[in-house]
Amino acid sequence: MSCLIGSRNCDYMVGIVGYGVHIPRYRIKVEEIARIWGDDGGGIKDSLGVIEKSVPGMDEDAATFAVEASRNAVHYSGVDPKRIHAIFIGSESHPYAVKPTATIVAEAIGATPHLTAVDMQFACKAGTTAIQCCMGMCSSEMIEYGLGIGTDVSQGRPGDALEYSAGAGAAAFIIGRKNVIAEIEGTCSYTTDTPDFWRRPGMDFPSHGGRFTGEPAYFKHTVNASKELMEKLGLKPSDFDYAVFHQPNGKFPLQVAKILQIDVGKVKQGLMTPLIGNTYSAASLIGLASVLDVAKPGSRILLTSFGSGAGSDSFSIVVTDKILEKKGYNRTVIQFVGDKEYLDYGLYVKQRRKLKTL
Amino acid sequence: MSSMTVGLPLTWRRIPERYNLIGSECEICHTKYFPVRRICPQCRRKGKMKEVKLSGKGKVYSYTRIYAPPSGFELDAPYMIAIIELEEGPRLTAQVEDCNARDVKIGTPVEMIFRKIQEDGKEGLIHYGFKFKTVSGKSNILQE
Amino acid sequence: MRRVAIVGAAMTKFGEEWERGFRDLIAEAGVKAIEDANMSGNELDAIYGGTMAAGRLIGQEHITALIADYMGLNPIPATRVEAACASGGVALRSGYLAVASGHHDNVVVGGVEKMTDVPVGEAAIALGGAGDQEWELFMGATFPALYAMMARRHMHEFGTTEEQMAMVAVKNHANAAKNPYAHFQKEITLRDVMKSKKVASPLKLYDCSPITDGAAAIVLTPLEKARKYTDTPVEIVASSQASDTLALHHRKSLTTLNSSVVASRNAFNMARMKPTDIDVCEVHDCFTIAEIIAYEDLGFVKKGKGGKAIEDGETALDGRIPVNTSGGLKGCGHPVGATGVKQAVEITWQLRGGAKKRQVKGAEIGMTHNVGGSGATCVVHIMKRVN
Numbered sequence: 001m002s003c004l005i006g007s008r009n010c011d012y013m014v015g016i017v018g019y020g021v022h023i024p025r026y027r028i029k030v031e032e033i034a035r036i037w038g039d040d041g042g043g044i045k046d047s048l049g050v051i052e053k054s055v056p057g058m059d060e061d062a063a064t065f066a067v068e069a070s071r072n073a074v075h076y077s078g079v080d081p082k083r084i085h086a087i088f089i090g091s092e093s094h095p096y097a098v099k100p101t102a103t104i105v106a107e108a109i110g111a112t113p114h115l116t117a118v119d120m121q122f123a124c125k126a127g128t129t130a131i132q133c134c135m136g137m138c139s140s141e142m143i144e145y146g147l148g149i150g151t152d153v154s155q156g157r158p159g160d161a162l163e164y165s166a167g168a169g170a171a172a173f174i175i176g177r178k179n180v181i182a183e184i185e186g187t188c189s190y191t192t193d194t195p196d197f198w199r200r201p202g203m204d205f206p207s208h209g210g211r212f213t214g215e216p217a218y219f220k221h222t223v224n225a226s227k228e229l230m231e232k233l234g235l236k237p238s239d240f241d242y243a244v245f246h247q248p249n250g251k252f253p254l255q256v257a258k259i260l261q262i263d264v265g266k267v268k269q270g271l272m273t274p275l276i277g278n279t280y281s282a283a284s285l286i287g288l289a290s291v292l293d294v295a296k297p298g299s300r301i302l303l304t305s306f307g308s309g310a311g312s313d314s315f316s317i318v319v320t321d322k323i324l325e326k327k328g329y330n331r332t333v334i335q336f337v338g339d340k341e342y343l344d345y346g347l348y349v350k351q352r353r354k355l356k357t358l
Numbered sequence: 359m360s361s362m363t364v365g366l367p368l369t370w371r372r373i374p375e376r377y378n379l380i381g382s383e384c385e386i387c388h389t390k391y392f393p394v395r396r397i398c399p400q401c402r403r404k405g406k407m408k409e410v411k412l413s414g415k416g417k418v419y420s421y422t423r424i425y426a427p428p429s430g431f432e433l434d435a436p437y438m439i440a441i442i443e444l445e446e447g448p449r450l451t452a453q454v455e456d457c458n459a460r461d462v463k464i465g466t467p468v469e470m471i472f473r474k475i476q477e478d479g480k481e482g483l484i485h486y487g488f489k490f491k492t493v494s495g496k497s498n499i500l501q502e
Numbered sequence: 503m504r505r506v507a508i509v510g511a512a513m514t515k516f517g518e519e520w521e522r523g524f525r526d527l528i529a530e531a532g533v534k535a536i537e538d539a540n541m542s543g544n545e546l547d548a549i550y551g552g553t554m555a556a557g558r559l560i561g562q563e564h565i566t567a568l569i570a571d572y573m574g575l576n577p578i579p580a581t582r583v584e585a586a587c588a589s590g591g592v593a594l595r596s597g598y599l600a601v602a603s604g605h606h607d608n609v610v611v612g613g614v615e616k617m618t619d620v621p622v623g624e625a626a627i628a629l630g631g632a633g634d635q636e637w638e639l640f641m642g643a644t645f646p647a648l649y650a651m652m653a654r655r656h657m658h659e660f661g662t663t664e665e666q667m668a669m670v671a672v673k674n675h676a677n678a679a680k681n682p683y684a685h686f687q688k689e690i691t692l693r694d695v696m697k698s699k700k701v702a703s704p705l706k707l708y709d710c711s712p713i714t715d716g717a718a719a720i721v722l723t724p725l726e727k728a729r730k731y732t733d734t735p736v737e738i739v740a741s742s743q744a745s746d747t748l749a750l751h752h753r754k755s756l757t758t759l760n761s762s763v764v765a766s767r768n769a770f771n772m773a774r775m776k777p778t779d780i781d782v783c784e785v786h787d788c789f790t791i792a793e794i795i796a797y798e799d800l801g802f803v804k805k806g807k808g809g810k811a812i813e814d815g816e817t818a819l820d821g822r823i824p825v826n827t828s829g830g831l832k833g834c835g836h837p838v839g840a841t842g843v844k845q846a847v848e849i850t851w852q853l854r855g856g857a858k859k860r861q862v863k864g865a866e867i868g869m870t871h872n873v874g875g876s877g878a879t880c881v882v883h884i885m886k887r888v889n
Contacts, residue, residue, distance in 0.1 A: 449752065
């Protein structure tokens with residue numbers, strides 16, 4: 001098992017300097033999808049813990065989301081984009097199979113040309129891995145600021161269980177050593193070759209192992225990464241004020257909290273899936289942003305992502321006083337969630353281009 | 359499917375303008391222009407042009423809802439096109455998206471967003487750039 | 503500068519001319535005009551041809567070489583003129599200048615467009631090239647969208663209504679129904695216009711001129727020689743042209759075309775005339791709002807009063823100043839490059855007393871107003887019957 005120790009053992013703090021999200025304004029209710037497929041909408045809402053999910057506009061994709069979230073993060077942080085020397089962007093729905101999304105973002109935030117940039121993929125956890133890469137380059141003084149982004153417009157196969165939860169969104173985090181609003185005390189990861197969910201090239205929709213995606217995949221990696229982090233940092237579950245987990249539905253994070261003996265009340269603030277669906281590479285990061293929107297200085301946050309294939313990145317994050325100076329600098333996650341317009345299934349299918357002729 | 363594939367170098371040259379609203383300002387008469395101009399129409403050879411980044415904030419000067427789209431925009435129809443007057447003075451033509459059509463009137467404040475404008479079919483390039491949305495208490499930026 | 507006369511005028515039927523291609527149309531119009539001038543082909547000195555988008559629409563450039571060839575007129579010089587929808591008008595001006603300067607004597611001016619050999623979407627893209635390709639069309643704006651935004655401002659600033667715009671279409675169809683060459687041969691009602699399919703709000707299908715094939719031609723000669731060819735010469739007493747920004751969003755105002763104002767003012771100065779001297783006028787009604795704005799820009803009514811003018815019938819066939827007796831672009835059709843020349847053909851017929859059912863009684867002075875794009879070019883001519 002690998003272990004990446006964070007700033008506790010370093011000479012200086014590495015942490016979050018700024019953050020921003022983007023959630024599209026369109027929604028479709030779980031009950032509306034169920035209506036078409038003859039399922040019990042109320043029952044599915046309850047069992048998945050998802051009420052409605054976000055749907056991208058016709059002119060939106062993972063790149064436009066990433067740009068909007070990144071612009072928000074840059075504005076929040078006050079950092080000159082020319083001092084961002086690395087951009088890592090994780091997604092499983094990059095607009096091009098070959099041609100980086102990272103350069104589109106770099107150009108759109110004015111960071112070009114003196115930087116490195118790369119696209120990443122690790123199902124739902126590439127966004128948190130992007131942050132780990134930024135941490136490494138910042139703490140080694142290779143860069144002053146790095147930008148880590150998770151963004152997705154993933155598709156669910158019509159009629160499949162995942163169609164109820166596959167949402168769309170993005171979150172961007174600027175990592176650095178100065179003017180940190182939340183210190184990352186440490187991070188570690190738990191990674192194995194576990195084929196729970198995948199998509200072959202050229203296929204429109206992913207395939208998955210059904211119930212296999214639970215215990216051997218999500219739970220094993222999330223729990224192990226979190227436990228290892230706490231052990232290495234000498235922390236107990238009660239040391240955390242908030243816990244944010246990857247959230248493929250509204251239920252798994254609550255179950256993981258119970259297993260880790262973390263009070264489920266601490267999961268609520270960072271659990272966005274019930275209202276916007278699973279935003280894949282952005283999911284745990286949007287949850288983290290929601291916590292940062294309200295957290296007071298001194299709060300400690302456990303963040304553990306999960307990506308199918310499979311792996312988890314776990315972080316311990318402590319909010320600093322600097323966060324107070326930034327209140328009101330951004331649209332909060334709740335404000336994005338509240339700005340919505342509903343679609344019926346027909347408009348949803350058109351907008352998601354699920355019709356063969358589109 | 360766009361039947362008019364935009365030339366590659368042509369679209370690439372315009373990226374700073376389309377992504378970041380880079381325009382021009384004449385250092386002699388201080389008029390701002392969008393898109394970039396080499397020659398100031400007021401001062402001509404006496405003018406001196408430099409690049410300037412425009413804020414993306416403005417208001418609707420006129421608008422129309424397009425029901426009969428050109429090739430490449432069929433899936434977007436109906437959509438709103440507006441002439442936006444930026445707060446620095448220049449005007450431009452852009453789609454207004456991500457908001458209720460009935461909220462768009464002459465004088466409505468708007469701000470720039472980043473969206474796909476068109477693409478050269480399923481295999482070709484995607485052209486990104488500016489569109490605008492209404493600012494109605496739900497601005498991306500609440501406080502400077 | 504010599505004085506210049508029109509001695510021959512002809513046009514083809516405008517419409518969806520499936521059986522006839524580009525070459526057929528221009529040859530027909532050209533030959534008929536030369537016959538009308540009682541001139542021999544050997545007497546011609548030069549050709550000026552206006553066509554906007556032959557490259558996109560029929561894959562052909564170098565079109566005046568084609569015209570000279572097909573009309574058997576080699577080796578006289580043949581020059582193409584392009585100014586979007588003002589191609590015909592600017593071609594006429596080019597021919598006028600050639601004769602007025604003394605460089606040529608007998609000049610044939612042709613305007614032609616073959617628009618139906620490509621699908622409608624392609625034709626729309628070709629027309630979009632009249633605007634700013636990179637900053638208007640690329641963003642998703644169509645040509646109707648540009649005029650729709652002008653209409654929106656005109657409604658906002660002056661209270662012009664959609665019904666008033668619709669009345670322009672009704673009038674022009676009524677005139678077209680009297681014109682055997684027009685694309686549309688049937689009258690329409692206000693209800694037909696108001697209920698027609700939305701194109702770009704507030705413009706509907708019947709607010710927009712159609713996609714049309716057609717050609718028109720004019721023969722010019724110095725006035726001093728005109729009687730050799732015809733008993734009814736018509737003198738061009740003014741020719742004027744002006745430019746404005748390519749993109750609509752760069753104009754100072756969306757409710758006036760400054761190029762129209764400048765070109766018409768210069769034309770009136772050149773002819774030593776006023777708007778009240780004009781007996782009949784062909785204006786550029788690519789969209790109904792364009793005609794309303796033209797009434798104001800040309801000085802027939804005060805700014806903002808264009809809607810009232812159409813509503814009060816001032817520009818009907820029997821009105822104070824009959825406008826678009828041919829049916830205009832709306833009713834007669836708009837083969838882009840041909841329109842500017844067709845306008846001159848219609849005015850010539852009016853001034854000769856040969857417009858039959860749509861004749862304006864006693865018409866002595868006429869005017870043509872041809873616009874390119876959303877107003878980046880405007881060319882105005884004033885013609886006078888020679889007594």
